[in-house]
Amino acid sequence: MVQGLAPDLGLPSKACLVEGTPDPSLLVIFGASGDLSTRKLIPALYSLHLQGGLPQRFAILGCSRKPWGPEQFQEAAGKALRSNYRLDESTWQGFSRLLHHQRISYEDFNSYKKLAEKIAELDRLLGIGGNRIFHLAVPPSLYETIAQMLGQAGLGNEGPSRRGWCRIVVEKPFGRDLASAQSLNSTLLGWFGEHQIFRIDHYLAKETVQNILVLRFANEILEPLWSRAHVQHVGILAAEDMGVERRAGYYEQAGVLRDMFQNHMLQLLSLVAMEPPALFASDRVRDEKVKVFRSLRYWGEEGHENDLILGQYTGGTMQGNPVPGYREEEGVHPQSLTPTFAAMRLFVDNWRWQGVPFYLASGKRMARKLTEISIQFREVPHSMFQGLLGQPVLANRLVLKIHPEEKLVLTFQSKNPGAQLCLRPVTMEFDYYSNYTGPRLDAYEKLLLDCLRGDQMLFWRQDAIEVAWGLMGPILDACESCSDRRRRLFFYPAGTWGPKEAWPLMAKLLPENPWGRSF
Numbered sequence: 213m214v215q216g217l218a219p220d221l222g223l224p225s226k227a228c229l230v231e232g233t234p235d236p237s238l239l240v241i242f243g244a245s246g247d248l249s250t251r252k253l254i255p256a257l258y259s260l261h262l263q264g265g266l267p268q269r270f271a272i273l274g275c276s277r278k279p280w281g282p283e284q285f286q287e288a289a290g291k292a293l294r295s296n297y298r299l300d301e302s303t304w305q306g307f308s309r310l311l312h313h314q315r316i317s318y319e320d321f322n323s324y325k326k327l328a329e330k331i332a333e334l335d336r337l338l339g340i341g342g343n344r345i346f347h348l349a350v351p352p353s354l355y356e357t358i359a360q361m362l363g364q365a366g367l368g369n370e371g372p373s374r375r376g377w378c379r380i381v382v383e384k385p386f387g388r389d390l391a392s393a394q395s396l397n398s399t400l401l402g403w404f405g406e407h408q409i410f411r412i413d414h415y416l417a418k419e420t421v422q423n424i425l426v427l428r429f430a431n432e433i434l435e436p437l438w439s440r441a442h443v444q445h446v447g448i449l450a451a452e453d454m455g456v457e458r459r460a461g462y463y464e465q466a467g468v469l470r471d472m473f474q475n476h477m478l479q480l481l482s483l484v485a486m487e488p489p490a491l492f493a494s495d496r497v498r499d500e501k502v503k504v505f506r507s508l509r510y511w512g513e514e515g516h517e518n519d520l521i522l523g524q525y526t527g528g529t530m531q532g533n534p535v536p537g538y539r540e541e542e543g544v545h546p547q548s549l550t551p552t553f554a555a556m557r558l559f560v561d562n563w564r565w566q567g568v569p570f571y572l573a574s575g576k577r578m579a580r581k582l583t584e585i586s587i588q589f590r591e592v593p594h595s596m597f598q599g600l601l602g603q604p605v606l607a608n609r610l611v612l613k614i615h616p617e618e619k620l621v622l623t624f625q626s627k628n629p630g631a632q633l634c635l636r637p638v639t640m641e642f643d644y645y646s647n648y649t650g651p652r653l654d655a656y657e658k659l660l661l662d663c664l665r666g667d668q669m670l671f672w673r674q675d676a677i678e679v680a681w682g683l684m685g686p687i688l689d690a691c692e693s694c695s696d697r698r699r700r701l702f703f704y705p706a707g708t709w710g711p712k713e714a715w716p717l718m719a720k721l722l723p724e725n726p727w728g729r730s731f
Contacts, residue, residue, distance in 0.1 A: 234664035235377075236269035236340045238331060242358055243349035244274025244285065244313065247458075248383065250292035253349060256656035258293055261307045265653075265661055269338050273330065275316045285313035318354050324365040331367070342376025345663055352385055356399040363403025370408070381410045381663055384475050385466065386672065389688065390681040397674045410663050411672035415476040417655035417662075420614045420644060422670075424483045424585070425497070427612070427620070434610075435488075437589065439564045444607065447571045447586040447721040448480050451578040453530060455706070456552075460543030467550045468522075469691070472574040474684045475672075478505065481570055484585060485560050494669040498676065505679040509559040510686070521702065521714040522691060523553035525577040528706030535577065535706045549701055551691070552576045553710050555717040571720040577706035579726070583614040586721065606637050609723065618644035 239257075241249050260266050274285045286308045293299060314330045316323040335342060346362060348355055359380065362368050370378050380400070387393030400409050415421060428435055437443070450472060456463045463471065482501040489496035526537035538544055538552050553575030560570065587610040595605045605625055613619040620642040628634040645652075653661065662670055691700065702711035709718055709726055 234265075234267045234661070235343050236267045236338070237343035237345060237664060238271050238273060238334055238338075238340050239660075239664075240273045240275060240327075240331070240344060240346045241349055242275045242316070242318070242346065242354075245276040245278050245280070245288060246349055248349040249274070250288060252656050253347065253660070254289045254292050255296055256654065256660055258289075258297070258307055259654070259657050260661060261310075262303065263653075265657070266310075267664065269340055270310060271312060271334050271338055271340070272310050273334065274311065274313045275327065276313070277315065277317065279315055280313045282312050286311045318350070318357055318361070321361060321364065324361045324367065328365050328367055342371055343378075345379045345381060347381040347663075348383060352383075352387075355382060355396055359400050359403055368403045368408070377408075377666070378404070379408050379410055379663060379666070380404050381412060383412050385470060386411055386475075386677050387681065388465065388470060390678060390685050393677050393681045397677065401674065406674060407668070409674075410668060411677065412659055413475055413479055413670070413672055414655040414659060416479055416670040417653075417658040418614055418618075419652070420612060420618045421480065421483065423644070424612060425492075429488045438587075440566055440568045442589055443568055444588045444590045445569045445571060445720055446481075446484055447588065448477055448484070448573075449582060449584055449586075449721045450476065450480075450574040451580065451582045451709075452574075452576045453578060453581045453707075455525070455535065455577050456538065456541050456544070460541050463552075464544060464548060464550055468552055468554045468574055468576070469684060469688055473554060473556070473572065474680055477572050477574060478680050478683075479672075480585060481558070481560075481572065484587075485565055485570070487564070494667060495673075497669055498673050502673070502676050502679060503562075504560060505676060505683065507560050507562040507565075508683050509561050510683070519557040520687065520691075521553075521555045521711065521717060522551040522700060523575065523702045523704050523711040523714060524548075524550065525552050525575070525706045526703050528577065528708065530577070530707045537706065538576075551701060553578070553704065553714070555710060555714040556687075557717065569720075571717055573710070573714070573718055573721055575704075575710055579707055579709050581616060585612040585614070586610070586723075587612075588720070605635065620644075 241253060243249055257266070257272060274280075278284070280288075289311055290299070290304065290308065293304070312330075312334065314327055316327060331344060334340065335344075344367075346358075346367070348358055350358065359368075362380070368378055368380070370376060382396075382400070387396050428438060479501070482504040485504045485507075486497075486500040487503065489500050524538050527540065528535060528537075538550070539546050539548050544550075553573075555571070555573040558570045558572065559565075560568070589608040589610070591607045592605055606623075608625075609623040611619075611621040611623075613621065622640045623637050624640070625635050626638045628636050659670060662668070702713045704711040709715070709722065
C-alpha cells in the first residue's frame with residue numbers, strides 16, 4: 213500500500229475551522245426538550261462554544277411544551293452533554309448562561325405573542341440587533357403550523373437591508389411526496405423568503421462529502437477523466453448496521469426510499485455528476501445540482517423492474533449477537549411491507565454522463581456500516597500485457613470513503629519485483645485526518661455555523677426538493693400501489709449485504725465480492 217500524506221502547511225489549528233465571527237444573534241429551538249435537540253443540537257452548540265465559533269453576543273432560547281424555567285433547561289442540557297463530554301465547570305457555566313426557555317403551545321397563537329415578547333427582551337438585554345434563527349427540531353407535522361404562526365406574529369420579518377435578519381431551519385423529511393413537499397414550500401414561502409429558509413441535510417456537511425468538489429475542480433489531473441469517455445460506472449453505497457431503533461413510527465411511513473434516496477443519495481449523486489460552477493457560491497453550486505436532477509432519466513411505470521430491488525431485513529446475527537427482524541421491531545406492523553433496503557440503477561441523460569450507469573444502494577442491518585462513492589474507470593482500450601498475462605488488466609478505481617473512514621483510495625496496476633512480468637493492483641491512500649490533529653467540526657456544528665453566517669450552500673433549495681420528489685414519485689408509486697407489492701419485496705438476514713436478488717447490483721459497489729462468485 214502506498215500512503216499519501218498531505219504536507220503540513222503550518223496553519224494554526226483554527227485557521228480553517230471558523231471563517232470570521234458570526235453576527236450577534238438569538239437561536240430559538242422549537243422542540244428543545246426532544247431527542248434531536250439534546251442529542252445533536254446542544255452538543256454541537258457546546259462544541260462551537262469551546263472552539264470560539266459562536267457570536268460574542270449570543271443566546272439560545274429553547275421552546276417546548278414543558279413548564280420549564282431556564283434552570284430546568286440548563287439541567288437537561290447538562291445531562292445530555294455529560295454523556296459525551298467531561299465538562300469543565302467554568303466552561304459549562306459560561307455556556308449554561310446562554311440557555312433560556314419559553315413554554316409554548318405550538319398551535320396557540322397567544323404562545324407566539326409571548327414568544328415575541330421574550331425575543332424582544334433578550335434582544336434588548338444582549339444587544340443582538342434583531343438577528344434570530346428559528347430551528348424546527350419538531351415532528352414534520354408541525355412545520356407548517358409553526359411557520360404560519362411565526363409569520364402571523366411578525367417574527368419572520370427582516371429589517372431594512374436585512375439588518376435584523378431572520379432565518380428558519382427545517383429538518384428532513386421535506387414532505388413525503390411531491391404534493392406534500394409543494395405544500396410545505398408554499399407555506400414556508402408565504403411567510404419567509406427563500407434566502408431565509410435553511411433545509412438541512414447533514415450528509416452534505418461531512419468533510420469528505422464537501423471535499424468532492426475540491427477533489428474534482430481543484431485538480432486538473434482528475435476532471436478530464438470525469439466523464440463517459442473514461443468512467444465505466446459510478447457507485448454510491450450507504451450501508452447501516454443498525455436497525456430502526458426508536459424510529460419505527462417514522463420509518464413505517466417512510467421506508468428506505470424516502471429516508472435515504474430522495475435526499476442523501478441524490479445529493480451525493482449530484483456532487484459527483486454536476487458541472488463546474490463559474491463561482492464557488494451557494495446559488496451557483498445549487499444551480500448545477502438542480503441541472504443534474506433535471507437530467508436524471510424519468511422512471512415511468514415500464515421497464516424498471518431490473519433497475520430496482522427492494523428488501524427487508526429478517527432476524528440474524530450482528531457481531532455475534534442475535535438481532536430481531538424488522539417485523540419483530542417494536543412499533544412495526546407484523547406483516548409490514550416497508551422496505552429497509554433498496555438498490556437501483558439510474559442514468560444521467562446529459563453530454564457528460566450519457567450511458568454511464570449510477571448504482572445506488574442503502575439499507576439497514578447490513579454487514580457493516582459503510583458509506584462510500586466509487587468511480588470505476590474503464591479498462592485500457594488495448595492491453596499489450598494481455599498476451600503475457602492471459603487476462604485483462606484490471607481497471608482503475610477511485611473510492612471516496614465517507615464513513616467510518618474518511619479517505620481517498622486509488623487502485624492502479626504495478627509490476628511485482630522480480631524477473632517475470634507480473635502485475636498486481638496496489639492502492640494509494642489519502643487519509644483525511646492522518647496529517648491533521650487539530651479540532652474538527654462535525655456535521656451539525658458545520659451546519660449550525662453556516663446558518664449563523666447565512667451560507668446556504670449545504671442546504672436544499674425549493675426547486676431541488678421538488679425536482680427530486682418528481683423523480684422519486686413514480687418509483688414510490690410503482691412500489692407502493694402495485695398489486696404485486698409482496699412479490700417485489702425480497703428478504704435478507706440481518707448482517708448481510710442485502711437480498712440475493714440485489715447481488716448483481718451490489719457487486720458493482722463491492723469489488724471485494726463478499727459472495728465469492730461472479731455475476
